[in-house]
Amino acid sequence: MENECNWEHNTLINELIQGMDVAKRLKEELRTPYSLDTRDLQVQMILSSYEKALRILRCNESTSKSQTITPLTTSLPESPASTNGSPLSEDFDGAIQDHREVKNKSKKRKATPKLMDQIKVSCESGLEGPHEDGYNWRKYGQKDILSAKYPRSYYRCTFRNTQNCWATKQVQRSDEDPTIFDITYRGKHTCSQGNNAIEPYKSQEKQEKPQSHNNNDIQHAHPSQESFTNFSNTLTVKTDNLGNEQTPFPFPSTSFGYTTQENQSWFPSGLENDSFLSSLFQTHLLSPVTPESNYFSSPTFQMNEFDGFYNNPRSESDITEIISTNTSVTNSPIPNFHFPLDSADIDPNFPFNTPGFFS
């Protein structure tokens, strides 16, 4: 433990020193007609160093936090299902049953849903709708909620009928901050998307208010690598007090490069300490800016404090995920380095610094 702290301390210092060194070099080179690529590379190295340093600090911070904050889930009794390793599947079966009853018995309201994930998605512009989450959703209702200023929208999986997928979500614009959308996910995807099947990317733009022709869009897409990239380029995810490797959390795990295995944070170990590679790979190799990625054109995926997200057992009705999507950084030239890429995709020895690699 102590060695670990020392290692982190040294790494922190090294990163700061490295960042400063590169900044100095860049300063010198700004006087010479260096190529823009070289300068970009150096800028990214600087940012990478600071990013690593900050991550270390954040890691320490979250570690201390986790010792003082009681996860919400611990306050609720743990259901027997949650102890057998598949709490959601069982609940979801119940949800399916409910829905099937609805199908047979018209408009019968299902029982209080058990499978829930709640996230917050913010769009700073205030015009853009909730973010692409990798699944195809079809809106089936909208309701004015008494206690809310804005109506709540109801979505269900597009493949509900074709693949018997009963995942649903509710989107509620926050009263306090209209740029924030509270999204509640219910049920687990049993469609091919939920099984992480890679399908040809097919962009579908849907609008909450189709007539408005503004950016109040909700984008839905198959969780392909491309959509993952676009999505990953824009999200800032902040999550506290979350756990359990089984979750209806909507992002298709494999295509996002993180897994929901136990004791695994958002940062795969392979790249945990090599955000620079991640950022470079993301920025230079994985940036197929597609037409539908207008909102997603910036390599700025950031996930903070996700440690423990999947590590704490959750009760079915007490899952709170806080995700903030900051679209204001769409044009930011500064890539964030948090986003994990599957370490298996990148050879650590890959010669990124090969002259002309980025040209």
Place this chain on the structure above:
DNA sequence: CAGATTTGACCGTC
């Protein structure tokens, strides 16, 4: 024309 969205009505829960 197929599929998605809108919206009023229906229904269960509290």
Place this chain on the structure above:
DNA sequence: GACGGTCAAATCTG
């Protein structure tokens, strides 16, 4: 009876 979730006909969109 109020509220919220869902249905389904009408409408819209590509």
